[in-house]
Amino acid sequence: MKVIFGIDVGGTNIKIGKFQEEGIIDKYSVKTIVSQDYKDLINQITSEISSHLGDDELVGIGIGIPGPVVNGVVLGAQNIKWEKVNLKEILSTIYPNVWIEVMNDANAATIGEWYFGTGTQKPNAVLITLGTGVGGGIIVNNKLLEGKDGSAGEIGHIKIFPFKGRDCSCGLYGCLEQYTSATGIARTARGMMRKRNTSLKKYYRRLNSKIVFDEAEKGDEVALEVTLKSAYYLAIGIVNICNVFNPDVVILGGGVSKAGPFFLDKVRNNFKDLAFFSLKDTPILSASLFNDAGIYGAYAKVKMNLFKTGGECNNGD
């Protein structure tokens, strides 16, 4: 049987999916070997492929790396201690007759969620990942939007407090990420709970967005205010994207989006209030693949290019 490996390399774990053309056969996860020599990690990947290939015929490998990738070359990836590595060339030498796709991990996740997940291959989709930070990706006319230097989709750095906002890791301030990431929501909560009577106080140090939403749902007033504020902030960011893109669908992924309808409905209501009139009905949906989006996207990219099915998705390599 012809198989494709979809691989998502993270700083802690490598997720590996084994796919045939019709879909996934197997998936598993291993601890990432982080070493000064990039070859150690490549050896780990090739030996994982060997040990799971069995009698199948390897026809494609798609791999997402946590760093910028241009034409199959990883420009650097801090989490795995890589400097510049021409990963596509290296893998093509090891696997001469196998279709290789190397891509940025966030791009892989966007493609995965668009192609196999909530996006259902709609021509224009926006994915916003609300985790420790806020990332995302945008599909325009069935293609991942890359922009001039592959820097498109920096959704987390849309300015929602353009005049005086929280400092951001990007060196600037007022960025969406500082208000709608898991850490941003916790920060809003810490700011608002001072001198107030709230159940959030007992979670002070380990406060996160899930706790905030849970306590709000149980009726805590401060937690509800934090939830409403955070939903409003996120809606502003989505409005600014939709006013420019007019997408078929907006998909929210990452930990924060797992809160379910309690938070999501508030985001939708605010969006309806704030969006340009012709855009108010844009669906805002939860992601469905979550942590598996990367392996599905890495696979999808190989599948699309190798079998020429579905839309095109060139992500710079």
Place this chain on the structure above:
Amino acid sequence: MKVIFGIDVGGTNIKIGKFQEEGIIDKYSVKTIVSQDYKDLINQITSEISSHLGDDELVGIGIGIPGPVVNGVVLGAQNIKWEKVNLKEILSTIYPNVWIEVMNDANAATIGEWYFGTGTQKPNAVLITLGTGVGGGIIVNNKLLEGKDGSAGEIGHIKIFPFKGRDCSCGLYGCLEQYTSATGIARTARGMMRKRNTSLKKYYRRLNSKIVFDEAEKGDEVALEVTLKSAYYLAIGIVNICNVFNPDVVILGGGVSKAGPFFLDKVRNNFKDLAFFSLKDTPILSASLFNDAGIYGAYAKVKMNLFKTGGECNNGD
């Protein structure tokens, strides 16, 4: 000689360009016939074409209309008192062997400025028109971005004051248009000149952005503050677009952009301060075709589709 007419229909004037494949031969402008019967305006257009065709062979007509256009059908155009008109079909019946393109006028201007003007056919370009309102258009991978319903590119309604801003004609508030259009800049000036000693006072009723910039350049303190604020507001809007699109170039058109380097340099400086680090060098340039962008764009669309040169540009018809 084979010729194409590029026509830009406005509420006051119709601009007409006569082009051969290599470029413009002639251009002129006539007063628009605005009547309850849409046929009057169509008759005006066809008789203008007849009287300027001479011995040339008509091979294409591109026409921009001030209203939404889907598949060659004008859905309505208030300024010329049109309701729904299937203009492409009507013109195709009159000119059976001529390539017809009907498009929205703002889309025509975007294509014109991108193809023949400052955009120089770069794959990813953003055009922002700063006039009475703020409009724009976006080119992604050599195509005009339309979005799901043709509503993409509503740049004027990006929210730069998301929490408490000026009311906007769109029914919402805090939109870029209210701060960076010619009228928005005048409004900022009127707000700031109260109880201050400023040369702007003598222009109170007829105040516009040009007067503000001119007085600022002459050293008026309030006018300079208004100029700096307006440049900052515009930079915020451009940052929010660039963080998501990573375009090759941002082009500023419309009356406000004609102010020259005095205002534009301030916009550029603010952009450099506020943009995501990898985007700081995005060129921000003045439009070059201005009022002629529409006729050039209408022509470009015919040229691209008829002669299949350059990029593709489908704008929904």
